[in-house]
Amino acid sequence: MAKKITSIEDHSTEDKIKAAARKVFTQKGFAAARTRDIAVEAGINLALLNYYFRSKEKLFEIVMGENLAHFILGIKGILYNESKTLMEKVEDIVENYIALLKTHPDLPLFILSEIRANPERLASKMDVKNILIQSPFFKQISEETKGKVNPLHFLMNLLGLTIFPFIASPLLRIIGDLKQEDFDALMQERKKMIPIWVKAMLKTK
Amino acid sequence: MAKKITSIEDHSTEDKIKAAARKVFTQKGFAAARTRDIAVEAGINLALLNYYFRSKEKLFEIVMGENLAHFILGIKGILYNESKTLMEKVEDIVENYIALLKTHPDLPLFILSEIRANPERLASKMDVKNILIQSPFFKQISEETKGKVNPLHFLMNLLGLTIFPFIASPLLRIIGDLKQEDFDALMQERKKMIPIWVKAMLKTK
DNA sequence: ATTTGATTTAATCATTTGTTTAAAAACATA
């Protein structure tokens, strides 16, 4: 197989291809992405793509895996922190995701689209489930709300408030006549507001 | 051009193709959808697709247009109702969308994915913007909250809470070990809860 | 310097896929 000695150098051919693939796949999705686009973006010969990663499919699996890890494992540290309250973790999660999505806005739509297009691909990553439900964070939702709130509702609310605006940003930007910087400013406001809103929601009922 | 007299009959070839196209496009997206898949789904000869609708692109435009109309114009009546309060309209919108998405769960992801893939296609539908911001609903947000709430935040919250769970349903169903009926039940609960949550959020400064 | 293995290139292949064509079949009308 292909092996690179230049692990210090981040501009190895392999890494250039992977970076280009991440960009093209994430922007256009698997089906619309052309291996030739990836090659051009990486500035390499088309055949090198297959030389280093056997196939478009294999390359995609790698990019998708890293994207998923970036997205989900990124908050694992927060979920498993033993010394913070539920609301402190909410603040951390919101802050983490809004920062991440500012630089990688089309990560959520990419992940969710590809899961819909190919649900079985996710099956192998089902440990996602355990990472979440076994976390102290998940227990805290039940405990600190004394069972009055379904943890799934809590999760949907938190993620819906945080992630949805990025997914719908093209529409929202048209509706609100927003430049990129205006949109970013709105998201910064949400960093502060979402924890407050979530707290208010918890007090109902 | 192709014209059908059998407007009573909903099983004209043209309608069969359109129905099949809606199904395949909405499920797989434009790029991954194969004209042959559509033909098989419709039970017609492949060439008929081009006979009735010049091209895959043209057929897609029609399906997308109808999907968009279904999704956005569907709530126009609610937005422009002159006799209901803001919160009554929130209830109506939530009810409308949860009912719609129960039968058409992949409508939002389809629309948002294709807008991302091809933003200029939406440009023509920019009246979406005016339909919204000129509506009594939009004015009510400012009035009934005395300018304390940015209408865009209000909109993101309402739609995020309502629509996001459907977009993320494959992940949520894995996390929560939910059968389709369990998920539907959760969404029914949200019908009642979201207006309550939104009201609580409005009270926070 | 030569050899050896890894990397890169240009060219080509095989398949998929949107579309077209030409003829057949079905239909309507006189």
Next chain:
DNA sequence: TATGTTTTTAAACAAATGATTAAATCAAAT
């Protein structure tokens, strides 16, 4: 029935696209 029109079919085409091949180049080791 005869005639013209619409609809349907089977076959084929051309372009796009993922993948492969064989030769060239490069780098390191002997």
